[in-house]
Amino acid sequence: xxxxxxxxYLTLVYVLLYxxxxxxxxxxxxxxxxxxxxxxxxxxxxxxxxxxxxxVKAMWNSLWLALSAAxxxxxxxxxxxxxxxxxxxxxxxxLNGMLFVVMMxxxxxxxxxxxxxxxxxxxxxxxxxxxxxxxxxxxPFVVITVMARLSGFDESLPEAARDxxxxxxxxxxxxxxxxxxPALLAGWLLGFTLSLDDVVVSxxxxxxxxxxxxxxxxxxxxxGLKPEVNAVGTLLLVFSLVMLMISQWxxxxxxx
Amino acid sequence: MLNVRQxxxxxxxxxxVWGWLLFLVLTPNLLVxxxxxxxxxxxxxxxxxxxxxxYRQLFDSLYLExxxxxxxxxxxxxxxxxxxxxxxxxxxxxxxxxxxxxxxxLLIVPFWTNSLVRTYALKLILATNGxxxxxxxxxxxxxxxxxLLYTETAVIIGLVYLLLPFMILPLxxxxxxxxxxxxxxxxxxxxxxxxxFIHVIVPLTLPGILAGVMLVLLPAMGLFxxxxxxxxxxxxxxxxxxxxxxxxxxxxxxxxxxxxVLTLAxxxxxxxxxxxxxxxGEEGGS
Numbered sequence: 196x197x198x199x200x201x202x203x204y205l206t207l208v209y210v211l212l213y214x215x216x217x218x219x220x221x222x223x224x225x226x227x228x229x230x231x232x233x234x235x236x237x238x239x240x241x242x243x244x245x246x247x248x249x250x251v252k253a254m255w256n257s258l259w260l261a262l263s264a265a266x267x268x269x270x271x272x273x274x275x276x277x278x279x280x281x282x283x284x285x286x287x288x289x290l291n292g293m294l295f296v297v298m299m300x301x302x303x304x305x306x307x308x309x310x311x312x313x314x315x316x317x318x319x320x321x322x323x324x325x326x327x328x329x330x331x332x333x334x335p336f337v338v339i340t341v342m343a344r345l346s347g348f349d350e351s352l353p354e355a356a357r358d359x360x361x362x363x364x365x366x367x368x369x370x371x372x373x374x375x376x377p378a379l380l381a382g383w384l385l386g387f388t389l390s391l392d393d394v395v396v397s398x399x400x401x402x403x404x405x406x407x408x409x410x411x412x413x414x415x416x417x418x419g420l421k422p423e424v425n426a427v428g429t430l431l432l433v434f435s436l437v438m439l440m441i442s443q444w445x446x447x448x449x450x451x
Numbered sequence: 452m453l454n455v456r457q458x459x460x461x462x463x464x465x466x467x468v469w470g471w472l473l474f475l476v477l478t479p480n481l482l483v484x485x486x487x488x489x490x491x492x493x494x495x496x497x498x499x500x501x502x503x504x505x506y507r508q509l510f511d512s513l514y515l516e517x518x519x520x521x522x523x524x525x526x527x528x529x530x531x532x533x534x535x536x537x538x539x540x541x542x543x544x545x546x547x548x549x550x551x552x553x554x555x556x557l558l559i560v561p562f563w564t565n566s567l568v569r570t571y572a573l574k575l576i577l578a579t580n581g582x583x584x585x586x587x588x589x590x591x592x593x594x595x596x597x598x599l600l601y602t603e604t605a606v607i608i609g610l611v612y613l614l615l616p617f618m619i620l621p622l623x624x625x626x627x628x629x630x631x632x633x634x635x636x637x638x639x640x641x642x643x644x645x646x647x648f649i650h651v652i653v654p655l656t657l658p659g660i661l662a663g664v665m666l667v668l669l670p671a672m673g674l675f676x677x678x679x680x681x682x683x684x685x686x687x688x689x690x691x692x693x694x695x696x697x698x699x700x701x702x703x704x705x706x707x708x709x710x711x712v713l714t715l716a717x718x719x720x721x722x723x724x725x726x727x728x729x730x731x732g733e734e735g736g737s
Contacts, residue, residue, distance in 0.1 A: 201542035208539050208615075209557060215572035215612065216564075218582060222575055231580045275468045282461060290468065293476045300717060301673040303690050304710045307697050308479030311486060311707070314496065331475045364460040385563070392565040394676055399697065409567060416571045417679050420578070428568035435564045443556060 216432060223425035231420070240426035250411060250427065257391055257408035260322065264329035265386035271330065272337025272386075273379055277371060279338070280345045281353075298335040305332060306399035313400065320402030328400040329390040336389065337382035344378035344449075345371075377449030384442035388435045487707035496703045505704035509712065514692065521688045524603060525671035528610040532618035532667050533660065535611075540622035540659075544629070555623070558616050566613050570680045573612060577605050577681070601683035609677040617666035625659030658728045665720040672713060689713060 223241070227234030244250055275294070279287065297305060309331070313324045352374075356366040372379075394409045401410060412428065415421045487505050492498035508514065543554060561569065576582045577599040584596040599605050633655070637647040653660075675690035689709060696706030 201538075201545060204538060205542050205546070205554070208535065209554075212558075212561065212612070212615070215569060215576060218575050219568070219572035231575070231578060231582075231585075271467060271471055274464045278461075278464050278468055282465070284465060286469075290472060293472045296480070297476055299721070301669050301690075301713055303673040303675065303693055304483075304714055305479075307693060307706060307710055308483045309475065310697060311482045311496075311703065312475070312479040315482065327475060331471075334471075362460070363458055367460070388563045392563070392567075394565070394567045395673070398675075398694070409565060412565075412571075413567055413676060413679075416567070416574070420574060424568075424571055425575075428565065428571060431565050431568055436560065439560060439563045 219425055219432070220429045222422070223429040225422065225425070228422070240422045243423055244426045244430075247423070249406070250408075250423070253406045253408045253411040254427075256322075256405055260325055260329065260405075260407060261387045261390040263326055264333055264390040265383045267326070268330040268333035268337050268386045269379055269383040272334050272382060273341050273375065275334070276338045276341035276345060276375075277367065280342060294335045294338055297332060302332070302395040303399075306396040309396070310399040319404075320400060321405040324400045324402070325397060325405065325407065328396050329393065332393070332396055333386035333389050336385050340382040340385065340446075341375050341378045344375050348374055377445050381442040381446045384438045384445075388438045392431065392435060483707045483710060486703045487711050489704055491702050491704050496701065505708035508705050509708055517687050517692055518689060520686070521672050521690075521692075524607055524610065524686065524688070525668050528607055528614065528671045529618075529664055529668045531607070531611050532615050533663065536615060536618035536622055536663065537656075537660075540619050540626050543619070543623050544626035555620075558619060561613075561616055566674075567676050567680070570609050570613065570677055573605075573609055574600065574680060577608065600681060603682070603686050606678050606682040606686045606688075609681045610671045610674065613674065613677070614667045614671060617670070618663035621662035621666065622656065622659040625656045629655055655731070658724060658731060661720065661724040661727055665717065665724060668720070669713060669717050 224236050224238065225234055226237035226239060275290075278284070279291065306328075309324075309328045313320060313327075318324050353366055353370050356370045357363075361369065392409065394413055397407060397410055398413070401407060408427070408431070412424055415424050486496075488501050488503060490498050490500060490502060490504070509518065543551065546554060574581070578584075579596045579598060579600060581600070583599070584593075587593045588596065599608075629652070633651055634647060637651045642650065672688055673690035673693075675688055675694045678686050678688055678691055689712075693706050693709045693713075696702045696709065
């Protein structure tokens, strides 16, 4: 079979996948006001972005939310993974099942179920509701990352620690945590990007009091083209890409 | 196993994990099921009596039309993703291992970047005076700009663009596991290329096909921001209906019923996927 045909096909699809991203990045430096025609290079849209107080506020809100959600989901996710890996307890299958449901169900289903919960318990929609929602959808990804790390791990070490009289907590702290550290870092970074980029769940679980960046972008892009969006979109894409690269780098390095 | 009472750490971990999942996963899902069989109420969102009106409402001509149109667009999206993704995954599984890692990384990058921003980027390309029309016109392929933006085609392009990696990844994983000796055996037994493809390759990759369909078809009905950005007001998805019912019309029972239909569809596809995998396992084991 000829070898160049599959290669050309692969290349073509990759080009199609990346052209829109490239166009967005290039157009974020476009000096033109209309957004379609090329008017020369310029940083004016980035300037406009940082002079827009509401936008900057939304950016900080998003960063703070992503930071908190990633940290809490890493904490709970790591404990969940440890529990699933080490303990035998009733309802383990159900726990696994719930994590699976979170990961597989369409985002909008998760979103409305959380909205229903928050409104019925009378929780004001804002930072707290967003945080609870984001931690919930980040959780399975952290659990999977940590579980993958634990599954390739020599069981004799924790046993030795226990035989030497270490309590469960001490053993976890001194033996398991160092082993899963790369997975924790990677899981945290993944959670951070997931939270930062989420639109669907946030649309349902945020209130007017706490505006975050993706929702601000959402309200801007529904009508027409906004050159400012090119700039903020580029920033978001590049930021996520860097985070993703770091997390992959940590994971591959720790395997060697 | 060790005693729970002697293990405060273990107990604390289990309480935290269970507490979180019961409160934020199980309860909300039960609430949606409950809401779907209750009656709409302007002040408390839902109230008794129990009834199936919301499900009946799904079959009202107005909504039924939106649902069928959404299903149609999602199906077209899925077929296009399969047609593009199947040979792609095949070709990808033939690339050298070292390069494969990089190529797969390039494939999952979009998953971790903002899909709304990427949908918006398509707008730059598809708009009437956007890049595609400008390019085609300067090449002399067309005389007048194509009207792509705010059409059904634009929505489908957007959905394919966002969901293609979700079709490719499960397909890649089955192609990666595909045993070459089975293909050789088929060839040695006198099967031609087409016969090998239909009788060996397709059945062996069926779990991947079903997983891909599951990961594309359902999100393709839920991604409400795609029609909002690319489709105008006439090409709504089920996701748009659910969103409007919950956030604007405040008709919870109806929104909940629509979401349950989506969940049931997911369960059905998951069941089919599991079944196909099990059948394959049995045949492979015998």
